[in-house]
Amino acid sequence: MIVRTLDGILGTNRDVRGPGWQSRRLILAADAMGCSVSDTIVAAGTEQRLHYKHHLETNYCISGEGEVEDLATGQVFPIRPGAVYALDKHDAHVVRARTDLRFVCVFTPALTGTETHQPDGSYAPAQETG
Numbered sequence: 001m002i003v004r005t006l007d008g009i010l011g012t013n014r015d016v017r018g019p020g021w022q023s024r025r026l027i028l029a030a031d032a033m034g035c036s037v038s039d040t041i042v043a044a045g046t047e048q049r050l051h052y053k054h055h056l057e058t059n060y061c062i063s064g065e066g067e068v069e070d071l072a073t074g075q076v077f078p079i080r081p082g083a084v085y086a087l088d089k090h091d092a093h094v095v096r097a098r099t100d101l102r103f104v105c106v107f108t109p110a111l112t113g114t115e116t117h118q119p120d121g122s123y124a125p126a127q128e129t130g
Contacts, residue, residue, distance in 0.1 A: 020046030029110035036110035042101040051092040064101035
């Protein structure tokens with residue numbers, strides 16, 4: 001059994017930050033669960049252009065307000081507590097945070113814990129980050 005707390009992760013190498021975001025990585029590839037789970041905050045007033053070419057991602061909003069835009073279709077969807085969006089086709093997208101957005105994020109394949117966004121908004125393939 002794996003038991004961790006957010007308080008135990010803060011300030012460690014599992015607490016990863018980039019411009020406008022912070023990802024607290026609760027479950028990682030080394031935990032051998034087949035996916036990773038992160039508690040992620042997107043800062044109010046920021047826009048994140050992302051394209052996970054090597055990962056599928058599901059995001060469940062637990063607080064805040066914003067929107068996600070599917071760059072292939074131009075569709076914009078509101079994000080608020082209780083909303084989930086899944087990037088099931090490696091979808092290029094933009095997340096816009098009106099307030100701090102807090103998500104529970106699940107990645108497949110699992111993140112190793114060291115990932116930060118590349119210039120194109122993706123993470124490197126798992127074998128390149130481990």
